Amino acid sequence: MVQAKTTNQQKAADPKYRVRKDGYEWIFRPRELIIKSMTNGDIAYRSCYPIDFYWVQNSCQEKITRSAQPILYGDQKRAQAIPSITSILVKVANNWHPPTAEEIKKQGQKKELSKLSGIHQVDLQTLLGVADRICVYPHELLEIILAVAISSQMNMQPPIWLMIIGAPSSSKTELVKLFDSLHDVFAYYVDALTENAFTSGYVPPDGSEPKDLLPLLDNKCLIVKDYTTLFSMREDTIKKILGDLTGIFDKDFSKFSATRGNVRYSSLFSQIGCVTPAIFNKHYRYMNQLGARFLYYKIPQLTKDELNKGFAIANSSNDREATIKAVKNIASACFMQTVDKLPATLKNFKEKDAVTQKMLQHLSVFLAKARSLVMTQQNAFKNDKGDNVSYHEIVDKQEEQPWRALQQLTHLAKALAIARGKDSISHQEIATVRNVAMNSMPIDRAKVLAIFKEKTDTTSKELSNNAGIDQRTAQKLLKELLELGILDMRADADEITGAHKGNRYFPVIEFEDILRNYNNIDVKGGTASNGPDHKNYDKITPEMLNSSPEKILF
Known part of the structure; x- marks a missing residue:
């Protein structure tokens, strides 16, 4: 095997230090590995290492390019580093793969959301003002919803789990849906919870990975638009789901099934649920199973002035769908701008x-x-x-x-x-x-x-x-x-x-x-x-x- 000595500058520019495979380019720079999408130029993987890489100049190159798992060696003076380099490549091979269609979709969502941070500054007061155009609601409720969503990015343990109790048409669903553009990125919306939603014992016959909800919730805000559906299930099913929630609240959760064995997840997330007072009062004994996991907010009855304001909104000739879309954009922008500033905010936050x-x-x-x-x-x-x-x-x-x-x-x-x-x-x-x-x-x-x-x-x-x-x-x-x-x-x-x-x-x-x-x-x-x-x-x-x-x- 012949090894060619090359300067770091030459390595960075030399195409021999680039491998293209399945739409991705592996770029080996001095002490750095980058995997970049050839479609849009996005960097899918980047990692720095304390060892200089250089290319193997021999007949192995064709095989290397074909497998997209390059064989690299350290400098001759650092031959002892070879095992370290090998382990690095094994780690990359195990921890990185070309993104799936779903992951590419999420990357696109993140890009769209990041654009919201670049528009004019949106403060909470602006959000409250525009939200007044679509419904009548207590301002503090929208502030609490935003706070619970933001808390998912603050690694708070125990997390904030909030149940909103409101009569039908009390705007609770409209308010939580203002942030639905965050779905899959910072939030996860579900209409209701099913019996084995968090972890399932089902094993797909095609050998694919089971679809569990719990790992998808980590560092997100779970929003259940209607807990009423849960309370309409059989009593044993209700107890089972609430029992799962009790364990999940403490972040680490494991569940054993005969088909999958012991499944264990570590997932920390905030939560917002909605329910009507009639259903909540009737089934409060079930909520007692959760002990003190949830905090509650009950939407107060409308005053006469608020009722008249609601009629004015309902009778308005404005395009309601367009108005709601605009308010959602402002809500998402308010969230994104707050989250973008979160590291500095937390650093300067006073005890x-x-x-x-x-x-x-x-x-x-x-x-x-x-x-x-x-x-x-x-x-x-x-x-x-x-x-x-x-x-x-x-x-x-x-x-x-x-x-x-x-x-x-x-x-x-x-x-x-x-x-x-x-x-x-x-x-x-x-x-x-x-x-x-x-x-x-x-x-x-x-x-x-x-x-x-x-x-x-x-x-x-x-x-x-x-x-x-x-x-x-x-x-x-x-x-x-x-x-x-x-x-x-x-x-x-x-x-x-x-x-x-x-x-x-x-x-x-x-x-x-x-x-x-x-x-x-x-x-x-x-x-x-x-x-x-x-x-x-x-x-x-x-x-x-x-x-x-x-x-x-x-």
Whole structure:
């Protein structure tokens, strides 16, 4: 074998150092290997090595070109490097292959999305303004959706999983679909989840790889447009899918089947799901299987003014399809521009100060208690008249510790701040996160605690009348909240006779401001320039927060 010495400059220009095969060109430069598409010039693979390559000048070249796996040797003075070079080529052969048609399509999508970063700067305020042209919605909801999508690029563990609860035609689907151009690149849209969607035991008879959803979700945001379909399945199927989600939440997931053996994936992704209140309330017991994995956002009822605005949009003569397309482009541009700046944003992002940290801890303790499990059993006794009187007795409780809640709320607050163009978590993010926390508990408990927004205390009878629930159910819920340490109780005596009339329930001092001022802060939108939407935010100053954060914030 004859080896020809060549300078690095000659090597870089010499066509002998280029191999063309299957539409790709392998270019061997000094200490660098590049594999480039001959169709569009895109670089499919590039890697640098600490060893100079040079070409073999002999009759092997034809064989080398045909196999597209060149045999390279190190310089004669570095013959010991030959095994290293061989291992490099083996690694390339194992880790690189010409892209499939699907991968080429994704590359095209990435190019199209990258163009969005080059158009004029699109901020969140612009997005909120144009989205107002297609539907009526709470501004903070679109901000939360954007934040959850962005969080998929921030390697947050645990991830942010959000369930949006809204009545039919409440714009929840329209809002999540604004980002559908991100599909396959930064997001993954599915209409519903099937029984073996994440990993399947099916082995294709043609020998091809099984199509599992889970590996496709890594570093993306999974968007399930309708969880209602899931809850219409058989009970065992629902439990199976929710059981899979429980394991998947923690990133590493393995599943054994007789056909495929043990299949293991490591996939970290954020998630947004949509469901109607009727279906959610009916099947909430299934969601309890997921424990504290999801945060929830319930879309509020429209006011009269919002309803009139909705009619005006519906009756508009504008081309709705063209308008929606334009809003989608702006939404994707807003996402892309935020993600492009993400490395610098994260580098300069300020850590939580003592006040912010204290507020998030305060909220996490409340949320952990509010969504903890209390086990009761129904008992009965005979009263003086001989009638059977039933009541619920608490037999045990499973109280959640606040650590996961703290991580979830902190991650959401940070992603929200970045989506809003900030370099730190402000009181506006805390206000939005607090709204999410108030929705992230069992529906019936949230209904009870909403009473304290205007009332200082209540009895089971008053609660029954005000909330429209059965008095025995009201009594059971009040006992649960008393057991969890969210409410306190005192005897209610007749003012004249002093006779015992029952018990009155009221928030404990630690949480009374969270409950009594719930929704007093306008959280329709969180950007600093939202005008009227932020009139109540302006009332909260840093000086007020520093004086007593848990009192002033809520």
